[in-house]
């Protein structure tokens with residue numbers, strides 16, 4: 001594949017979008033940020049900012065001249081942003097884009113059972129199915145990261161952790177290993193995938209910052225804060241079932257319990273390092289949990 005030089009990020013103002021832009025700039029890509037017309041987002045002067053009404057014509061115009069399009073579409077948007085990725089792909093094909101990276105960045109959605117555990121993953125699975133059917137026209141790379149670690153820590157109560165209150169609920173004893181990737185590391189992984197586009201084309205790419213457990217996080221947090229964290233106990237089944245019941249009642253935020261349950265092993269889709277990580281192949285160093293938490297807590 002010819003070298004990737006021009007990269008457009010869709011949903012550029014979000015968590016992953018901003019991290020991707022930072023990493024792409026570090027790698028000297030020419031970066032374009034695409035947002036909706038109503039978005040107030042601003043970007044560094046070196047980033048070209050385009051707005052779109054997401055019509056086919058507007059997308060094709062925005063994508064023309066781009067080698068790669070990265071979608072970081074939100075999964076929490078009531079507008080069904082994830083489902084709209086098919087029109088992004090069609091526009092990317094029409095504009096002769098070489099690579100499309102769909103909005104993934106979670107548990108292993110290459111397993112078709114994933115949407116049983118987190119319902120919106122059905123849209124992610126459909127998107128990659130569609131990309132697979134278009135491989136003669138465009139390549140794809142789906143980046144799987146497990147738990148987006150600092151995103152979760154930033155939501156008091158998510159997955160049992162409440163850092164400001166110094167409390168945690170430990171589920172099923174706290175020794176369940178899972179993959180955790182910080183937001184910046186997700187951005188770096190995306191940039192590295194495009195640097196190594198020959199290696200990553202038409203692949204699920206598995207990366208992390210570290211493999212960890214709740215008990216390891218607890219120990220590291222107590223070490224870096226010098227404070228004891230108050231613990232209570234719960235079960236993964238209760239966590240996931242409670243979230244699923246809320247979703248069924250129409251409480252969208254219940255999905256957070258389902259996500260946390262999936263991270264802590266429900267479905268066994270957040271523990272993929274045993275199958276082999278791409279970090280080394282991509283030149284993406286893992287991170288140290290304790291060092292990361294030290295910086296995280298200091299910045300609070």
Ligand SMILES: NC(=O)c1ccc[n+]([C@@H]2O[C@H](COP(=O)([O-])OP(=O)(O)OC[C@H]3O[C@@H](n4cnc5c(N)ncnc54)[C@H](OP(=O)(O)O)[C@@H]3O)[C@@H](O)[C@H]2O)c1
Pocket residue numbers: 010011012013014015016017034035036037039040041072073074075076077078079080081103104105106107145146147148149151152
């Ligand atoms: N594994 C984990 O723990 C974890 C955690 C968080 C996210 N994720 C995944 O990472 C991906 C990106 O999530 P994120 O947190 O970065 O997203 P986000 O910050 O919630 O949103 C990203 C951007 O999407 C755009 N957007 C929202 N609704 C839209 C719509 N209806 N149409 C078009 N654009 C829309 C917005 O951009 P503008 O308003 O500027 O246009 C927004 O800034 C998702 O696939 C999500 O599932 C995983």
